[in-house]
Amino acid sequence: MHDINELIDNVRQNEAIALKFFEIERCILSIGRCDQFVSTLTKEVQKQFNVPYVWVNLINEAPLSHLIETLEKTPDLRDRVLFTRRHVMIDVIKSGNKTVLVNNNLASCREIIPPVYRDIVSSVAVSPLTIDGELVGLFCQADSDSSRYDAATKDTFLLDQLAIKISICLSNVTAREKLEYLATRDPLTGLLNRRQLELMLEREFSRSKKQQRDLTVVFIDCDAFKSINDTLGHNCGDEVLEYIAKRLLKYVHKQGLAFRFAGDEFVFVTPGKSYDQALLIAESIHDYLQSNPLRYKSNLVPITVSFGGASVIGDAPTNYKQLLKLADERLYNYKNNRKRSVPTKVFKFLNRIR
């Protein structure tokens, strides 16, 4: 009799857990963005199972590295997502694909615990997350009670089931994000592509006019880029483009958006900045590149850029296409004036190594 009651109790408990799993899955299944996915998942597990600390470790290499920028910028996720190297994850879960419970020697998994929880948690359940059989992350639940995730007394079957469900949903959401990333970014530099520039300008142009708030567009073009390609090879040309893109992102990051327009032409847009303010940014990029040549194999390749801008308030164009056209014309005037005056450092360098 006692056994039957126990059995019935077990069935009821399993049913309750299955319902909670269903509820979690229902909440995360149709989410299309990774930031919302991590936020909803961690909050829902906290709520359904009354777990005080829940977070996700994601691998900081392919196939998820493109998510780092967005997820790290989301304030709500500061303690809910960590980017971690694969070997650090393997050190914790070893080569198995099962949940690991740790409640003594937490130092062994310190790196996978968000810094704010490190001195609070006393037991952790670490479940591997996989996409197509490859380890891509860890789903972690923790408590200040050291007996909650005790390897000696607790079973991990249900935690493994939960991790399998999360892995399937993660695979869906990352596939959707990857598609969106590929459709909006330039594959070489990772900058937003020309289509995104036009969409953004179409939107921001009318807002800027309505609010009489300036909006400046600046073109940046690498000098003698074809000669760099021809002399040092296409790979070197690619590295030059990546180097410029990185610097562009660094200088424009908090003040606007950077785009690859075409070939060796880049554009940045600074909402709220005047023409003069935006040109100061362009000058900083120019000056940095001029004094920091790119190291390519045994060469130090000098890089110079030309630039030209236009602004909504200052130049009063009637639409965003005119704004772009004006900025492009100023870039070419700038470039042609420089070409006529002095041969650039780049040409001298290339002539020397030819």
Ligand SMILES: Nc1nc2c(ncn2[C@@H]2O[C@H](COP(=O)(O)OP(=O)(O)OP(=O)(O)O)[C@@H](O)[C@H]2O)c(=O)[nH]1
């Ligand atoms: N390596 C590399 N080259 C590219 C890429 N896209 C376009 N190009 C090359 O970029 C070159 C652009 O040449 P131009 O527009 O004449 O530029 P430039 O030599 O800098 O000339 P100026 O702008 O007048 O100084 C072309 O030779 C293209 O083949 C790319 O993704 N990678």
